[in-house]
Amino acid sequence: MVSAAVFATVVALSVAVPASEPAPIYDVGGEDDTVVVSGFQAERERLAEEAKPPGKRKFTFKRTPVCQLPSASEQPCPQADPALPPLSLRCEAGAPFAPLWRQSLTSPGLGWQLRAPWTCPEDLLPTFSQEDLEALQIAPLEVSQQPASGPMLITKPVIVYTEPIEREYRVVLFDAFGVDVIVTPREYAWDFGDGYTTTTTEPGRPYPSFDIAHEYSETGDARVTLTTTWTARYRVDEDPLGRWLDADGSVTTIHQGVPFEVIELRSRLVG
Template identity: 35%
Template structure:
């Protein structure tokens, strides 16, 4: 649920009886708000005269004899009964969901059993679908941008090869159980595989020279490619709800640079400037 559930007795009630305490502590109610709502929706298409179960959301009320009973669907209590002032601490902008009650009968011609509470209520957001880690990973998250410096097809061994990426979040639209959903995904961690058995895992997107903080020095000449894996976290908002919810899990995307060579260069004296044309043979 979106918030903690607490309760205080209504006007004229001096203490919570054992049954109401049990309900508030979850020992009586056995279902989540979302699960009981799902059962009610599945039952709704059945004609009333054929139903073996009925569901209704209504508050807890304390009647004159001091028993907790089912209130009215409009949130009020019967004459002579006091409302149990249940306080669900929902996030700003969210709405309160009253407890769900259910009654059953053995056959369409049998008498109904008494109403019984099957969830304690909660917040409106509890009725909405949850975006799972698997849902998040199915989204078309972009491959991370990979910038190399220098980027000329070759680098020098024992000199920093600087790498960096773009940490900007992306916004995506998707559908979840018939609801439109806006997802904000943010890359928060990166792993570079430099192709020579060395890796770098960092929370920094990196910076260009001379403020670089993500780099690698190749020790041996050769042909290499750098693979960058970005780890994404996300949050989502369901259409019609003001609440943003964090996604419990992460997703990853990967990109690989074109191959390049790591070369060893040495300096030596030349007879004249190497800028002349044609280039002198000793340059």
């Protein structure tokens, strides 16, 4: 963690499904209880169901490599060994989880239905999506300038910079997964209000540095605007490897500095 980081807490950040979640793998009967879905979606269902009081539950779940389908079923049984072809499943975070089965508590006679195939541990975790990143509502980095206020003089450089402070957030995805998020400024777009713009990957520094500076060529009113592009890293509590992963996409914030007047000083002879 960065010592200068700003810490914020988001109580809950929930979306319907992550954009990167795959569609159902196959549909063997058209009914919801016979659709095989991704490991992540099935795990969400299991967690949500088991969080209910026992009397409110509609399904029970279990993980086992042993086929639970009746002999008359046309649905294929899961592969016995996921390490063998055609699966040849290789996982980053440990051994794969066995297939997840689901049985209706209101119609137990229907038997067990395969809900998810062999799944790697990392694939049971949510991703931090572009929509999640946008929902953080990141506080913008502020424009600092020297001189700090006007009027500014034509042909005299105005130095601009900002403090590149990371932001830290604690969020909950899908009401089940605790996630640490760090957002980092990556790019700085400066608009000096007179038609001149520049984009940098460094935040600039105060005087005597002139890393980012601009000389105005005309008199008038001006204001410096900073657009910051942010990217994020995240870590899911349930990740057995405790990995920091890059989040999808990026977001921008905008901050306007104080307005000022640009003037011209003309010397004159005094007799």
